[in-house]
Amino acid sequence: MEKHEKPGGFMKALKCRECGREYPLTANHVCEYDFGPLEVAYDYDRIKASMTRAAIESRPQTMWRFRELLPVAAEPTVGLEVGGTPLIRADRLAKRLGIKELWIKNDAVNYPTLSFKDRVVSVALSRARELGFTTVACASTGNLANSVAANAAAAGLKAFVFIPSDLEQGKVVNSLIYGAEVIGIRGHYDEVNRLCAEIAGKYPWAFVNVNMRPYYAEGSKSMGLEIVEQFGWRVPQHTVVPMASGSLLTKVYKSYQEAIKLGLAPESKFKVHGAQATGCSPISAAQKAGLDFFKPVKPNTIAKSLAIGTPADGFYALRVMKETDGAAEDVSDDQIREGIKLLAESEGIFAETAGGVTVGVARKLIASGAIPADDSAVLCITGNGLKTLDAVAAHAGFTREIKPSLREFEAILTQEEKVGV
């Protein structure tokens, strides 16, 4: 990799997505003129010279093999082992869903906290260190809190994580164990988020998804870039992405565009589809109604990691689906549980509730023809089922308890044979 003489490395500036005004590369996420989101602008000519397929393939199997497209100025210092998760061909699930070719991008086994959030956090904390921060923070539905807490601990940074107080126990313990300050807010995520925006305006902390958001969000691109490489340097015809704020969907799309622009993948037509839970579906409701704006909702779903009623990137997610001719769908709590079981039983992957949403929505989109049965699709699985046991514990089946006796065991077998199990 080349040495970066410029202070921003491959970054040029922060740029408002609405009006195009440029800002210095500091911890700042909002344009002061129109409140538009700031996004990192890159020097793509330099990136193209440095980031060939051969160069990428020579690097370790982590998200940082796409280093030039990730916004840190010098070499990353946090989360060096993140990413490089499996893309597996899911023939058994494909059969169940009625599609020819199906792939699972499995971030349920991302390192170290078992969700795609490790990608965004390693970028945000590496950049936070570059900017001189010693305290990091986040507003989270759970997975992000886990990742900030763990990665901050490993980097020796102080962490404050803010979560709705009614989160799954697995997600709460998974934040506390690393020694982070965990603040449970009596309210839903949107209220946590609003409070954090106010706290971020007052305390000199690196809030990964507030003032650090332009850097943080770019980390999600690594999921899409890995898909492109693992897919044989091609962009898949269909990608189904779960939507909370809508950020992941917009960044997967951006990563596909960048792969094409940099000549890493050939130009091809691709569709990006969005998945939500019906109990919190502001983006999919707007998409299905043909609107380019969403109405905020009060979330009520077991898919707590997706329960954002006022999605920050809802507007841009709608635009991506429109531009790629993608669709959106949403599924009920029961369909989410069915989706989790379907993925587990057919592929041996235990996803959290958001994964159930993605599988359930893929099933609907295949059934409706929005994803044609002869095409190939990639499903983005973003988190691990062990963290949301509460949601499925009562539905997973039951243990048959016997004495340590061969006779009792064989009685069960006989019983099962009788009922044809």
Add this chain to the structure above:
Amino acid sequence: MPKIIRIPTPLRKLTNNEETVEVNAATIGEAIAELQTRFPGIKERLMDENGGVRRFVNVYVNEEDIRFLQNQETPLKEGDEVSIIPAIAGG
């Protein structure tokens, strides 16, 4: 009857770095007009050319999003706290 408006960081250059401002307005719409009188230029930061609140601005009265209330017609009473928050955060 004073109501308190919390000014977000991106707008504090216009309010001489005041974090909170007191207004007498009876609705959100009037409060924005009153802010404009005292801090010229602030309205165009918050409103689009059609007079609506900008896409990336969220306004709350006592922690409730005005889109769940009566938008710009949302009434304000004494002691109410209004927060203006950039929408582009979280997730």
